[in-house]
Amino acid sequence: MRDWRAAHERELTPDGLEEDEDVDLPDARAIDLVLRAGELMLASGEGTETVSEAMLSLSVAFDLPRSEVSVTFTTITLSIHPGGDHHPITGERVVRRRALDYFRVNELHTLVQESALGLLELEDAAARLKQIRRARMPYPNWVIAIGFGLIASSAGLMVGGGFVVAAVAFMATVLGDRTAVFLAKRGVAEFYQMTAAAIVAATIGVAMLWVSSTLDLGLQAGAIITGNIMALLPGRPLVASLQDGISGTYVSAAARLLETFFILGAIVSGVGVVAYTAGRLGVGIDLDSLPSAGTSLELPVLVGAAGIAMAFAISLAVPPRMLPTIGALGVMIWVIYAGLRSLLDVPPVVGTVVGAIAVGMxxxxxxxxxxxxxxxxxxxxxxxxxxxxxxxxxxIQITQGTDNLEIGAVAGLLSLAEAVMVGLALGAGVNLGGELVRAFQRGGLAGAGMRSRPAARRTRGGY
Incomplete structure (x- = not known):
């Protein structure tokens, strides 16, 4: 593939342009295939750099001369120069709707690899793409909804909420998700869908907290809200934004990062409104007893870590055969994080980075x-x-604070800043792990190994 790609790039030389006087126009079906495959891959949640590599691989496989690919957050452009007296040909697709579907991403990668190896003719590849586009996800919609609930219940179990709180967290998150679906069908913007989902689940959590304190049940009802926040947090756009930034596609990286902060804003708005209202109604939340997994390595915590990872994978339509591996990786990142924090007393951000690097590798x-x-x-x-x-x-620190409101607001803002730092540490860590693997392995969809990656070119100084 690297030799094939190098020969394809040599066609860009002036000598090649002079020799190509009588050339045939590229097949329009191949152009359509490359554009539609890239569009579906980007809409299903793949990163910008990988989409570019896949489109270039398909261009080489189906003899599209002198191809240039431009992929941004919502637009895909393919430009081809046939040579001779022919004008360049440019096609574009716009991604107007994104639905996270890693099942389709996996099938599209297989399509690209088989095409690049010459195992598929153009007609067969086009038929396979149409089949992938029409294929059903490996889970029905109700299983996806249950997956969101299982994220919250696993998180509730992980932070010490117990089985009763985990069950309530499951129901609260599923109700919040159904509320968001109801609003989506009526054309309400996604920001308000996320806000409504957070409000519904947080209201149920506060109600459970009031019942627990009134009847002295001793339940960690705050774990319901924590679990719902975990289910709504934007892990995918965070990782993809840092991945795009590191690979040099800064426009897409900025757009994905902005999407991440908009989702965080929706969660903060929804939970913050409920917490403030609860405080005004006299439902107090003890800051000293907020649910947290700490650095525990007990069996329920490990089961919760595996459950969160696998439930998250179900909500992203990851193929079922990958779930056990993902559960093991979820346990691994928690064991590394908790072990470093308990044994070496490192800050949370350091433990997060090390665990993320290991999982990334x-x-x-x-x-x-x-x-x-x-x-x-x-x-x-x-x-x-x-x-x-x-x-x-x-x-909670911002909305209820302490006796000194100013001190509570400052402490709350510091906690929010710590949450952002931990999120960025996760994204940067998994990408650094990938860079370490790339440094010692060759290959990629377009032969983008150690020496042929555009983002690896130095921008200052010389080689």
Whole structure:
């Protein structure tokens, strides 16, 4: 593939342009295939750099001369110069609707690899693409909804809420998700869908907290809100934004990062309104007893970590055969984080970075060995360390505070800043793990190994 790609790039030389006087126009079906495959891959949640590599691989496989690909957050452009007296040909597709579906991403990677190896003719590849586009996800819609609930219940179990609180967290998150679906069908913007989902689940959590305190049940009802926050946190756009930034596609990176902060804003708005209202109604929340997993390595915590990772994978339509591996990676990242914090007393951000680097290395290695995309391994596996409890603490400190409102607001803002730092540490860590694997392995969808990656070119100084 590297030799094939190098020969394809040599056609860009002036001598090649002079020799190509009588050339045939490229097949319009191949152009359409490359554009539609890239569009579906980007709409299903794949990163910008990988989409570019896949489109270039298809361009080489189906003899599209002198191809240039431009991929942004919502637009895909393919430009081809046939040579001779022919004008360049440019096609564009716009992604207007995105639905996270790692099952389709996995199938599209297989399509690209088989095409690049010459195992598929153009007609067969086009038929396979149409089949992938029409294929059903491996889980029905009700299983996806249950997956969101299982994220919250696993998180509730992980932070010490117990089985009763985990069951209520499951119901609260599913009700919140159904509320968001109801609003989506009526054309309400996604920001308000997320806000409504957070409000519904947080209201149920506060009601459970009031019942527990009134009847002296001793339940960690705050774990319901923590679990819902974990289910709503934007792990996928966070990882993809840092991945795009590191690979040099800064426009897409900025757009994805802005999407991440908009989702965080919706969660903060929804939970913050409920927490403030609860405080005004006299439902107090003790800051000293907020749910947190700490650095525990007990069996319920490990089961919760595996459950969060696998439930997150189900909500992203990851193929079922990958779930056990993802559960093991979820346990691994938590064991590394908790072990470093308890044994070496490192700050949370340091433990998060080390755990994320380890998961990034293992995930990239598994993806390369199995010839699969890497995001289905990485995004669910970091879910146990998403800063749900830190974000919840910050919101409570801001809305209820202490006797000194100014001190409470400052403490809350510091907690929110810590939550953002932990999230960025997760994204940067898994990407650094991938860079370490890339540094010692060759290959990629377009032969983008150690020496042929555009983002690796130095921008200052010389080689």
């Amino acid at each position: 293992v995930g990239h290695w598994l993806a390369r060995r199995a010839h699969r995309p890497v995001l289905p391994y990485l995004v669910p596996s970091i879910a146990p360390l998403l800063p749900g409890s830190i974000l919840y603490r910050g919101l």
